Amino acid sequence: METKTLDDVNLNNLLTARFAYESLASAFAKHIEAWQTTVVDRLERSRWTGSTADQVHADLRVFAGKLKAADQELVLVGSALAEAHRSIALAQSKLIQVMDDAKAAGITVKPDGSMTWNNDRDSSGFAGPGAANKAEALSLRLRDVLSEADHADQEISRRLRHFVDNATSGTGLDNATAEADRKANQGRLDIPDAKATPEQVKAWWNGLTPGEQEQLVQNHPEEIGNRDGIPAVGRDEANRLTLKREHDRLQSEFDKLGPEPVERLMPGEVVYAESMEHMQWREKHADLEDKLKGINAIQSRLDDTVTLDHPRSYLLGFDTEGKGHAIVAINNPDTADNVVTYVPGTGARLGSIPGDINRSDDMVAAAGQADSTKTTSSITWVGYDAPQTIFPQAADDSYADGARDKLHSFETGLRATHEGLPSHNTILGHSYGSTTVGYALRDRTLPVDDVIFVGSPGVGVDNAKDLHVDPNHVYAGRGDADAIEWALPENPADYVRDGVSEWGTKITNGFGALAPYSGFHAEADNHLAFGRDPANGHFGGQEIPTDPGTEHSDYWQGSSLHAMGKIIAGK
Template sequence: MTRATMSQVSAWHAAAAATAGEAVAAADSEFTAVMGQVAQLVNSLLGEWQGAAGTAAEVRAVEQQLCANHIGAALVDIADAFAAAGTLERVCGEVEALEGEARAHGCRVGDDGVVTAARSGTGDLALDLIFQAGLDAEAKRMQARLIALLDCAGATDADAGARLTAAGVALAALEVEPAVGQLDSRVAAVLGGTALLPDEPSELCALWRSLTPADQDALFAFDPLLGARDGLPALARDHYNRLSLARLTAAARDRQRWLTDEHPDWSRGQQLPTTPHDWIRLHDWEAERQRARDLLTGYATVAAEVGPAEPNRLLLDLDGNGHAAIALGNPDAASNVATFVPGTGSALDEIDQGMNRVRNLLGAANRADASARTAVIAWYGYDAPPTLSDALGDRRARQGAVLLDAFESGLRATHPGPPARATVIGHSYGGTLIGFAAREPGLAADAVIFVGTPGVDASDVSELRLVGITPDRNTFHIFSTADLADPVPVLGRYLHGTNPVDREFLATVFTSSGGAVCLPVVCRMPFAVSAHGKYWEPGNPGLQVQGQIITGDYPR
């Protein structure tokens, strides 16, 4: 392992690397969007070009598009490497603080991180022996922390440098030979059907970062939903998911058109069925049309949320079943990463509402610690109950828990340098889902916040598991809040067990309150349904606390 020196760390400007990574990522997004427009224009022209010349032009267009894809993948690798170097900003700050602490104790700090204790000179031999033992022990303690930081800094710097070099070589090679050369044997095995991509996020991440842009693009051509795999770096997921978004939108539009053409009379409300069998067919047909419409609306909402008007947003998940995840900030480059899990009625076309809450959470975190890089994610990655009646059971929570576990493990696997502080926030039924995700072997999170949750099917925090945290410490890592006017936490305890805000659950409880709409009759009721959605509105005291929890600054 390559250990960094104190002089190297003091000379680094990691924030500049992070800024460079963001600039390269933005350039890649712009390049990909322009090349997509070019491809559409070329395809429209080639459709009217017949004969040998037309065929040759089509082949050339495919080659150029493939080359553009490779360039985009190379840019993503460069941006990801810069982002990794940017995480050293946190390490540099900790090294500087520890060096200052050592000097304040009168210690000398060598360039190799060795800490030499000050000498006790009271003149009393017995006292000096006792004091010197204490000074030496304190110096060793600080040295152990300092060496660990320098090792981490050296490893991160070496890895980022190697990846930048490899990406630069791959980009230069594209200028000489744009066509795909020989594929990596591991990639060839996957494409040939004799091997599978790793399911373990850390293994997939290691494989991915060892591949060339051409190999990565070959995997995307093989699996168009590659960007939804947990274990791919955030920038790579965003790059490939944006390419998938256009394809999925077109597929949903074609499906809707095909269904309409299949039964044009039914589409106009004419010649409706007269037999029970045909009425069932009509019902199934209408359900399929509605699903296609919902997908189109959802994809349009996603496109608006990650469009040019919304910079610094990464599309971390997208599939053909109405699931997506959007990050505000790059989780691979952040010191704090929070994931928001919505509840009942959270369809894909409402992810804009989730992004509004994510934006407010990020603002609260930045107010709690403006010096730290924080990313917050709206995770709409499961089949949320569409109605309250669907939320009475726990089937959807159990199914979604598996997906959330994999997503959080993926975030931890792809983060370079020191691990980010991970917080998972569950609203309403989303908290119930987190309750199932935080079972053995554990959820990859440092903190969990249950917000307006009906229950998590656990008697107390000791039944939950967070990776790296012993159950006896769960009280200090599991938080809960509920507005007194919110009916969901009160009524939910009859369905999903002890409520997280109840004393016997043993979570750390904090106060939230939002202004409820006061109408005749409603004002005389003990509950206000509107309170259930006001936890992230400016002015709610609970929002400030959530920001402090995300950054690890919650006062105890």
């Protein structure tokens, strides 16, 4: 649909047509009632009996059923027309807002949607140095509005065609058909249960008009915002509502904490003992402060000015349960050519998301440098309960186990909601996040084209082929100064030959003893906490180069970032 087409829609005519049809349906219902009273009921009371009477009564009952079915179908047609008015009005109001914002910025929107502005700095009509960036942001909004209007047009047309077909074929006079149509209309806004796949959720969402989708977003933002299979634009709108609400709730709780209680010392002040009151206050204060930090960072990124070098962000998931979770995308994954999902590791939570979002920005830029002709969406996925301490939590694989189904559902949802040709999808795990990704690949498989592991303590398998991805598309890198080499096997005896460890040092259980860096092509066959080191040549994947001195958090710079950008871009 073009801008002019939507702008030219006469809502008054649409509303008049709706009311006229509803009046027609109402009149038809009154005629049915009158016919029932004046004909059927009188005939029933006539005491007419016999075979002919029995046949007439039977025929009248059949005819009455057809009339009732037709009445139900007419009511549903009126409902479809009402939804058409609501959805087109919603899209048109959004278009008017875009046009008003463009006018205020000195930008002209042409009938075909293209934008122009005065770029002459010496002219009184100069649109300003930021006009290009404003036009870019407005173009994205306009695209979404026109897509919404086009979807409304197609969905309403589909519903009306269904009723026309029923009327033409006569099936609309069948009680079973009319009842099925009534139930379908009544249950349209019922959110699919937890067993529904992302593909099923997407099919359900596609069957709704923009007006119905907006109703669900407003009334059920938590469910819509975190449901895989719902497109990014809908999830983002819902999660923005939840983000604001949770910010206000947590800020209110924070303000009510009051001043810090006095700490208590044991008699003689020799042994320190914190009072229960102070400990509870301190833990609550730290939790609220951490979550508000993450919320404020997300809100700041969502509110950022959109430029060619600083794309729009989308909030694809959010809640404050436990340590809090958030899924933030840079660029829309449903329309991007390349999509990378980044899974951070130990310490990942709502409060840690600011740095992770910066990494997503860096990956979008790196992929753009590798191929400037394609768009890339980079998603920070803090959608699981990550370990918060190096020991003992990061030595426990239960966190990775608990994330498998969630990560599989999310990645499947990305495939389901993507528009047009399939995107090139990459999944990247850092630190314990690589273990999480590895377990999901091993046990559930993921619909991805490339896999990247950096700073990994092991991914649950000893060979890349066991990840159900072509080993030529499994990449791993470990810096020569990355302390992840301290993450040793829980049972190191499994990797001892002739009574001597492969590292030539005494090994203790769990994290602790140092395994010298082997290098990708070295002969040493290092095993870490969760399997063979994927950055070792024996693993069977491909190498990601790293710069000398690369530490555990240094992969988003230099040669490793450059390599990741090429992989994400499919290069």
